[in-house]
Structure formats: C-alpha cells, structure tokens
Amino acid sequence: KHISEKHSHATETDCRVTLEHIDSIPESSEKTILQCLFDITHNQTFDSSTLESQLIKEDLLTSLAKKVIQSLQSCSNDMTTARNKLIKLLAEVRPLDIAETQYLVDKTIEASKLIQGQEIVLFVGPTGAGKTTTILFLSGAELVLEQYEYAPGKSVPHITAKEPLKYEAMRPLKTSPLSKSETRYIYPISIPVRDIIPGASGNITFCDAAGSGDLAGAEVDIANTVGLVNALAKCNSVKIVCLVSYVGMGSRSEGITDIAHLLSELLPDIKSRLPSISYCFTKFQPDFKLTDRLVEVRTTMNNRDVVDPAVDAILNDMIKKTRNRESLFLLNPLTDSPEDFVQELLDQEPIKYPDSAFSIAIGKETRATIQKQ
Known part of the structure; x- marks a missing residue:
C-alpha cells in the first residue's frame, strides 16, 4: 500500500x-x-x-x-x-530487498565508528516528524521557508537550510518536503556547544536516525533497529529526543500511543529511562494547548479496558514535562532560538551503559513483510 x-x-x-x-x-x-x-x-x-x-x-x-x-x-x-x-x-x-538491507546495515556499522565512546543525543520518531530539520535548527543552521513544486502548479511549504551551511558536516542532513524519509541510516553531527550557548564548553553530538513507521520501508526499519542498537551499545551514554508532529499525532491522537509503543520497545525498562527522554512537538501552532490535549489522550486511553503500563508511563511523563513549559517543547525552527532546548538537553540525565539498555524493536509492517519473503 x-x-x-x-x-x-x-x-x-x-x-x-x-x-x-x-x-x-x-x-x-x-x-x-x-x-x-x-x-x-x-x-x-x-x-x-x-x-x-x-x-x-x-x-x-x-x-x-x-x-x-x-x-x-x-x-x-x-x-x-x-x-x-x-x-x-x-x-x-520481492517484499524485502536483502541487498538493500545489508547495504543499510553496513552504512550503520560505518556510522557506529563515529559515535564509539561518545555521549550522543539520539532523535527518534516517525517519518515526517521533522527529526533532520530539528537537528539542523539545534545545530545553529539558518533555516528558511520555501515553496517546493512537486507537480506543475502544485507546491507545498518546505523548510530547508540556507547556504552557506554553518558546518560542512550538515550537508548530508537532507530534509524532505513530502513526508518521506531522506535519512536511511544513522548520521551523527558534533558541534561546539559555545556556538549555541555563548560561554559554554565542550561539544554536543546529535544523531539523526531513519524514521520509524511503514513509510520508511522494511529495509530501513531492519537496518535502523538492528544496526542502531549495535551502534548505541558502543556509545558512552545516550540521551533521547522523541519527536511528534501535529500531522503525525493523528485525528484520534493515535500518533502519541504509536510513539509510546516505539519507545517502550526500544527501551524495555522504560520507566527507569524516562529522565533520559525529552519530547519535541513539531508543526504545531504556538498557542496549541499541548498539555490539555495530552491529558485528553490519557483520559480516553484510561477509559479503555486494557491500558499498556509502558504507554501510560510515557504519556504521564509527557504531561509532567510539558506542563507550564509548552513553549519550550513546541519548537518552531523558523522563529525560535535553539539555546533553551539545547540547555535542556545538556541538563538531561543520560542513559549510561547503553549496551544493556536498548532492545531491537521492529514494526508491525516490517514483521508482515518478513513473513511474506
């Protein structure tokens, strides 16, 4: 489909x-x-x-x-x-391209060498949530809004980095105007913190990853989970930024529960890992009542017969962290400054010993594709 x-x-x-x-x-x-x-x-x-x-x-x-x-x-x-x-x-x-899967796993292994022994910030979320755009924004890139013409007389707004790029390492970070995954395997970019927060010291390493969900494709999903978990195991520590977009949230807010399932599968001991997770809500209006919506989602979910404890814990964590601080998490890369959010990440508790923290999490669509192969 x-x-x-x-x-x-x-x-x-x-x-x-x-x-x-x-x-x-x-x-x-x-x-x-x-x-x-x-x-x-x-x-x-x-x-x-x-x-x-x-x-x-x-x-x-x-x-x-x-x-x-x-x-x-x-x-x-x-x-x-x-x-x-x-x-x-x-x-x-041929539901599953074995050669492409192997290629992507190999590229992930190459990238893992770049983050070995590093303290990284990993961005996770569905395709189209804006992971790459957010990393460019937090890295200090100047972003502009353009109209992308995808057919004669038809165009969509598209946020892209303005040339010249602040760092050459930004060049492989490509954004897509059509909610398709441009990122096929993990890609790290390390920048001096002082370039974002004047007077600060050290570097911060942002790690872009392929989008989750069926639009990314089974090959990407397999490489992104198997390769990613192996790559993270070689890091010194990991912090998580979980992205949810307005469109991705869904009319019934199913996007929130989907991302909660993703996190709970990636981090089996999710409750103890919540201090290491930040949330970023993209493509929302600045006056959107985010916490109120999250509370509505929780109420609806709790009215069901069965509530997943892990999903409930993540949803409560979202509510706790966004309450009275919505402007920090409702990022607008065209008008906001990255300084406050980067400071939030610096203060965030890291996941230490990531070799024992993460688990392979393959989506339902990918499992179905493997069964067809």
Whole structure:
C-alpha cells in the first residue's frame, strides 16, 4: 500500500546493483525485473519480453502485474515511466530487498565508528516528524521557508537550510518536503556547544536516525533497529529526543500511543529511562494547548479496558514535562532560538551503559513483510 514511498530511493539502489549480483540470482521474476532496471539505468533500454511468462511460472501474475506488463509495451521509449512501473512490480514480487538491507546495515556499522565512546543525543520518531530539520535548527543552521513544486502548479511549504551551511558536516542532513524519509541510516553531527550557548564548553553530538513507521520501508526499519542498537551499545551514554508532529499525532491522537509503543520497545525498562527522554512537538501552532490535549489522550486511553503500563508511563511523563513549559517543547525552527532546548538537553540525565539498555524493536509492517519473503 506504500510501494511508491517505500521505494523512493530505488534509483539509488538500482545503480548499486551489478551484473555480477544479477547473475548470482536464480532465474526468477526478481532477476528479470532487476535486469530490466539495470539496462534502463545504464543503457536507456530494456527487454521485458520474458517477464510475463516468468510471472506465470511463479504464479505471480496478479492484477497489478498484468497492468504493468501492458503499460510496459506502450512506454518502450519512456525510461522514467518504465522504471517506475518495474519498481512497483519489484516491490510486489520481492517484499524485502536483502541487498538493500545489508547495504543499510553496513552504512550503520560505518556510522557506529563515529559515535564509539561518545555521549550522543539520539532523535527518534516517525517519518515526517521533522527529526533532520530539528537537528539542523539545534545545530545553529539558518533555516528558511520555501515553496517546493512537486507537480506543475502544485507546491507545498518546505523548510530547508540556507547556504552557506554553518558546518560542512550538515550537508548530508537532507530534509524532505513530502513526508518521506531522506535519512536511511544513522548520521551523527558534533558541534561546539559555545556556538549555541555563548560561554559554554565542550561539544554536543546529535544523531539523526531513519524514521520509524511503514513509510520508511522494511529495509530501513531492519537496518535502523538492528544496526542502531549495535551502534548505541558502543556509545558512552545516550540521551533521547522523541519527536511528534501535529500531522503525525493523528485525528484520534493515535500518533502519541504509536510513539509510546516505539519507545517502550526500544527501551524495555522504560520507566527507569524516562529522565533520559525529552519530547519535541513539531508543526504545531504556538498557542496549541499541548498539555490539555495530552491529558485528553490519557483520559480516553484510561477509559479503555486494557491500558499498556509502558504507554501510560510515557504519556504521564509527557504531561509532567510539558506542563507550564509548552513553549519550550513546541519548537518552531523558523522563529525560535535553539539555546533553551539545547540547555535542556545538556541538563538531561543520560542513559549510561547503553549496551544493556536498548532492545531491537521492529514494526508491525516490517514483521508482515518478513513473513511474506
């Protein structure tokens, strides 16, 4: 149901697929599609003549597959359309991209070397919550609001960092205007605290991570959990910033309970870890009654027959920390100063011995994808 978002990085993945890799795959629909994608990327041509018979042989000729086969016959000169059609079909015949998963795990392992022995601040939350934008803001980047045209005559507002960047290390931090995950694996950025708080000493290391939730894709979810937990184990200490956006909160505030479940799975002993968690609420109006909404969510949740103790503890912690301090946690990266929130992070209690604190937490969508594989 989220194929186009899930494979938004497919062009990048196609370029990494080599003929040697394709040759190593047994005769299958996956191999045929990958060969077509390789030819499109490198030769601007493709031959899908054997694809239909291969799909029939594997009993994979679904209604979507039939539509793709028909459309490929009419777009032999339109490589972009052909590639997009093949990517959709590939997502159906191969729910989980093992090669992409391994690539992302390897990149996470590389990043773990950069945070080994460090005291880091880890940003977690669903895709589109604004983790990367918030890190840029807290790092002192000058942010501007632009209009991103995603189709002729159609645009959406998009916050982006203004050039020249304050630190070259900011360059890989890319924001997306369309609520899709640009961050595919963890990325740390370390800055001098004095650049944010005059007179302060030392550095602070912010760690961007891929978004949770089904839009990120199973490959990212697996790499982000397995690789992330292993990377965090090598840190000296970890502080958590949990992001929730206005849109992500949902009409029934289900986003709050979703992020609470994520935290409780990532940190099994969640109640003792609450002092190490801060919350950041993004894309809200400055006069939004945040604490009142959180209390409403808690009341609704407590009226149910079964209440998850971990979720209840996190929700109570949100209410406690935001009460009478809403302006601190309702961040507006265009108008606010990062100084107060960075000071809050410096004062926050860290999770020490992270090698025993974190647990692998894979989402429901990813579990379902693995079962299909």
